[in-house]
Amino acid sequence: MSGTSLGRRYWQALTGAPRGEPEAAPGRGRAGYTPSQRYWAALLNVWLPPRDVGPDVPALGDPVSEPQVDGFRVRLPRFDRAAARYAATAETPRASTDWTVGDRRFVLRESGPDQLDLLVTTEHPVPPAEVLPIEVRGPGGTRRLLMAFVPDPGGGSIGVLRLFGEADWLDVTAEDPLPAASLSGADLAVRDQLFDSVRATPDPGMPAWEAIREARAPGDPLRQVIIDAAG
Numbered sequence: 006m007s008g009t010s011l012g013r014r015y016w017q018a019l020t021g022a023p024r025g026e027p028e029a030a031p032g033r034g035r036a037g038y039t040p041s042q043r044y045w046a047a048l049l050n051v052w053l054p055p056r057d058v059g060p061d062v063p064a065l066g067d068p069v070s071e072p073q074v075d076g077f078r079v080r081l082p083r084f085d086r087a088a089a090r091y092a093a094t095a096e097t098p099r100a101s102t103d104w105t106v107g108d109r110r111f112v113l114r115e116s117g118p119d120q121l122d123l124l125v126t127t128e129h130p131v132p133p134a135e136v137l138p139i140e141v142r143g144p145g146g147t148r149r150l151l152m153a154f155v156p157d158p159g160g161g162s163i164g165v166l167r168l169f170g171e172a173d174w175l176d177v178t179a180e181d182p183l184p185a186a187s188l189s190g191a192d193l194a195v196r197d198q199l200f201d202s203v204r205a206t207p208d209p210g211m212p213a214w215e216a217i218r219e220a221r222a223p224g225d226p227l228r229q230v231i232i233d234a235a236g
Contacts, residue, residue: 072106077181079106084113084121084175108161113175121168122207123177125152131162131182133216136202138180139166144173151202153185153213164213166205185217190226199227203234211235 073080084102101114108128116122125137131154141148152164168175188195203214214231221228 072104072111074106078179079109079111080178081111081113081176084177085173111177111179113177116167119169121175123152123166123168125154125164125179126157126161127154127163128161130156131164133213134185134220135182136185136188136217137164137182140178140180141168142176142178148201149198150205151188151198153202153206153210153217155210155213163210165207165210166202167207168205186220188227190221190230196226196230199230200234203231 070082072082081104101112103110103112110126112122112124114122114124123139123141133154135154137152137154139150139152141150150166152166154162154164157163188199190196206214214235218228218231
C-alpha cells in the first residue's frame with residue numbers, strides 16, 4: 006500500500022472527505038477548514054473537498070460595507086479618508102461619513118490635519134455615569150478608548166472623541182456601554198485607557214468626565230487620573 010494511499014485514507018477518516026479520487030478538482034478547498042487541517046492536507050497530498058460554509062462573514066480585520074450590529078455592539082464600515090475627501094462638497098468641504106443605527110448616529114469627520122472627530126449622538130439621554138468603550142483600528146495599530154456623554158441641546162446626548170495622528174483609514178467599533186463605577190483604579194491598563202480617553206475629549210465634553218471624577222471616592226486613583234489628563 007503506497008504512502009499516498011494511506012495518507013488519503015487517513016484524511017478521509019479524519020475529515021469525512023468522500024472516498025476515491027476527486028474528479029477534475031479545480032483547486033484545494035480552503036473555506037470551512039482550519040489552518041491545521043489545510044497543513045496536513047498539503048503534507049499528505051490530499052485534496053480537500055469544497056465545503057458549504059454559508060454566507061461570508063467578515064474577518065476581524067476586514068472592512069464591512071454596512072454597520073454590523075450585535076446587541077449594543079456596533080462595528081462601523083471603514084472610514085477611508087481619500088474616498089471621503091473625494092465625496093466632499095461645497096456644503097460639506099471636509100471629509101465626513103455618518104451612519105445611523107437604531108437611535109444612535111455615528112459621525113466620523115476631519116477636524117484638522119491628521120485629526121478626526123468621532124461623534125455619537127443618541128435620541129435617548131445617556132446616564133452621566135455611563136461610558137461607551139470604543140475600539141479604533143488604523144494603520145498604526147489599535148486604540149481602546151472610553152467615550153463619555155453630555156446632554157445634547159437638541160435632545161438626547163452626545164459624545165465626542167478627537168483622534169490625532171490617524172491617517173488613510175479607520176475601523177471603529179462601539180462596544181456595550183458600561184457604568185463608569187465599574188472601572189478599577191487598581192488596573193494599570195484601565196488607568197492608561199482613562200487617561201487617553203480624557204485627553205481625547207474636546208472641551209465641550211469635559212463636564213461628563215468632571216461628573217465621573219466627582220462620583221469617585223477621595224483618594225481613588227482614577228479620580229487623580231482624570232485630574233491629570235484634564236490639566
